[in-house]
Amino acid sequence: MAKFVLAGKADCPYFAKAELLADYLQINLPNFKVYKITQHPDMWEQWLHDICKKNGWKHKHSPIIWRELLDRGGKGLLLGGFNDFMEHAQHYYGITSNMLSEQMLKIAVENLHTHIEIEKEEEYLKSLINPLHVWISSASAPACYNLIPLLASGEVFGMATEVSIHLLDSNLYEEILHGIVMEAQDLAFPLLRSVSMHTKLDEAFLQADVVILLDDILFHHEIPSLENCIRQVTEQCKVYGSLIEKNANNSVKVIVSGKTFVNLRALMIMTFAPSVDPQNIIAVAMFLESAAKAMLARKLNMHSAGIKDVIVWGNISGSSYIDLSKAKVYRYDSAIWGPPSFSRRLLDVIYDSNWVHSEFVSVLSSLSSREHHCLGISPAHVIATVLRYWYQDSPPGEMVSMGVLSEGQFCIPEGIVFSMPVRFQDGSWVVITEIENNEDTQEILKHLVHDLIQEKQVALGEIPEMSPYKETAFNGFNLLALLEEENIQTPPKGPETSPEGLYQSETSLSNAENNENP
Structure with missing residues (x-):
């Protein structure tokens, strides 16, 4: 079967003549098929530029480019222009068109009018x-790259909910954003209404129903003091909070993820977006929870999905406590x-207490070294899972660790925003x-509370610097010491937790196990 694609501007008279001839051939020939692509005159050049850029072709009207375009699309031969099409029709089918120039112009005007009417109808149907x-x-x-397919598949928000995804970042990353937009459009998910990129802050979070904050602190030169880090976070949240307050929908849901100051950032968004219900702003703790389950599952030689109710208490990206005392195993x-x-x-099924106190904590503490090679699969899965629970309920009877007010x-x-067990x-x-x-x-928990209260007080300008917890039973690393030790200038993005919290958990796990197994 001969297959053709006719692409052109809706008001092009030559396109009108070629279209009429193609329709005639399709009606009269059994093995002739035509595919039509029309673009509004204002959009034609941009469409042509995008499709050439996507395929790595030069932006020009070449018969070779148009032939390659159709061949690679699997639809046959695409001719490069009006004359090519007319010659092809006459050579292979012995048919020519006698349409006059006046008729071509008249039909071109009608085509443009029809094209505009169809676009209006489609926009109206979409608006419903x-x-x-x-x-x-x-x-x-x-x-983000890994998150988009999960959000657009229908598994997160439900198979009856369309989504429009808006990507926000600095104009330094404009080329990356453009590539992500084009790849997302190529996915052609039925529920993906649109994907757009934004590099201007004043248009951020317009009509937002869900806001996912992946931001982290970036240290471009030297690492500032812990208090200056907190103030930097506060300034960023002040900007985001005011924009969410101004532009987002009243019922917006905000998910805070990342590697640094996750609890504090959630709290500051609440502070600077006061009209948003605090219950609609949460900090993700599930990555640390999932990492602990995976470690335990490898030890028990079972699937990590069979381990439930591991609780992460406290500061998700700081001093945290991994509580195994309530954890259960299924299908063991x-x-x-x-x-x-x-x-x-x-x-009751882990008999090696030394492993719990040493290797378990040590391996989880090495998460920071894995961050350098993080491809974003785990963070994306965690965020998508949290959203799915939020919109479609968490599994009955299960606990989920979450940073909440x-x-x-x-x-x-x-x-204060504190990680604790919740159910959706x-x-x-x-x-x-x-x-x-x-x-x-x-x-x-008192120790964990102390750190978070101090972070809040520094952020709000109530105290100039943080002071250590009065008790000396906990001498874990703080964030600043960790960054200085590893000489990290620009920590990579990703919702992984810093290991100082896991270091705190070494004592905490020991206490939990000793209390449960005297």
Whole structure:
């Protein structure tokens, strides 16, 4: 079968003549098929430029380029212009067109009018279905590249929800953003309404339903003091918060991810976007939770999906506590077996306590060295999972670690963002307050609270610098010491946690296990 593609401006008289001849051939020949691509005159040059750039061709009207375009698309032969098409039709089919120039011009005007009417109708039909507007900051990060297919597939927001994805970053990354936009458009997901790039802050978060913040602090020269880092974070959040307050929808959901000051950034967004419900602003802790589950699963020679209820307390990207005391294992191959709903306590099946205190903590602490090679797959999966839980509920009976604004749960002071166990239900989340912590756990939480309160006070200008916790039982690394030790000038982006929190967990894990297994 002969297959042709006719592409041109909607008001081009030569396109009108070629189109009429192609229609005649398609009606009268059994093995002749025509594909038509029309563009508005104002959009023709940009469309041609984009399609040539995508295929690595020079931007010119060459018969060879048009033939390659169609051949690579798998549709046959595409001729480069009006004369080529007429010669081809006469040579192979013995048919020519006797359309006069006046007729060509008249039909060209009608074609343009029809094209505009069709575009208006399509826009109207699209307007009847309001897409979900998702904004992603620092969109040049690898996590964003991997996140887009997950958001557009329908698995996150539901198979009946269209999405429009907006990519925000500095104009330094404009070429990267343009490449991401074109690749996302190539995916042709039915639910992906549009993908756009933005490099101007004043248009950020317009009509946003979901905001995903992937930003981290970048140290271009020397590493500043911890307090200056906090002030830098605060300034950035002041800009973002005011833009979210001004441009986003009232019910916007904000997810804060990254490697540095995740809890503090979530709190500052709440501070500078006061009209947004604080319950709609959360900090992602699931990456650290998932990393711990994967480590435990390798030790037990089982699938990590069978490990549930590992809790991350405290500062997600700072001093945190990985709590295994409530963790359960499902479908674990052992002498004790049961139905799929049967579970056992994790600490009852891990008999090597030395491994928990040493290798487990050590490997998790090495996450920072893996950040340099992070391709963004894990962070993207974690963010997509959190959003899916938020819109479609978390699995029944499971705990999810999340940085949320404290309201006094577990004796944690109000007014700080603290990672704690939650469950998602009916488009919202609730803290799982029915679990009980022993005295040692509460003491650990006091230390974690101290650091977060001090970060908040420095950010708000209430104190000039942070002071250490009064008790000396915890002498973990702080963020500044870690960066100085590793000589990191520009930490890579990605929602991975810094290892000082895992270092804190070495004592915490020991306490938890000793308390559960006296």
